Amino acid sequence: MKLNKGRANFGSNRAREESPFIKMHVTNLVRYKPDISNCNQKSKEQNKKKYERLFLILSGAVIGLLNGFFGGGGGMVCVPILEKVLKLDNKHAHATAIAVILPISLISAFIYVYNGYLESFPLLIVGGGVLAGGVLGSYALKVLPPKAIRIIFAIVMFAGGIKLIF
């Protein structure tokens, strides 16, 4: 009689609360729930890290290809990637981009020199200027260039690009 009643009310809330069998499972579920969510969170974080790593490797490939192919310009691609993926602020991204490009440039520089694309005369003269400017620019990073300079820089670059195409 009691059993029948229990079965008849199996679907109702009251039965679910009362039945020891179901109660056990519900409590088990509740007991294990935190573990499961914890697990999910962990794997989600791991997945996120995996994707981040994969993205970093892919962007490294793009930066490397561009920098090797064009002999420069990888830094300009690198800065926004560092800002977005590694969440670096502007100054850190600019400085770190140089550190990323240095070893990358080293390899392609070797290949350019090996292929004979180097003349000592322009190298020495231009190199001297670049060095002096580089030191000045490094100290100037404390005060990043204002908007106007960056806009002019972009426009000059665009004009240069058009000139090179035609």
Add this chain to the structure above:
Amino acid sequence: MVLFGFAAGIFGGLGMGGGTLLIPLLTIFLGLDQKLSQGINLITFLVMALIAIIIHYKNGYIATKGIVYIVLSGIIFSAIGALVAGILPSKVLRIAFGVFLCVLSVIELFKVLKK
């Protein structure tokens, strides 16, 4: 030439594309071969970057977390890029570089104006 290098060096030290400035300056105004100016840019950048990194490191601007992945794959692919550039004729490279510059400058312009 010294002036061009100086201007490019400032932007290079700032980490905002010294090479993208130096290469067109060398090819357009001094008439250097595209590959030669790319080679010169790479070499001058190496020395300049080393000094710039030391200064930035002292200022605490260099982040190291996670950059290993970029650097490692970057090294492999830069070798591939440089080898391909060595095979292609300078004229093709020059046009490709022009397109690259235009794209970069448009992105840069959007970035600056968006802020």
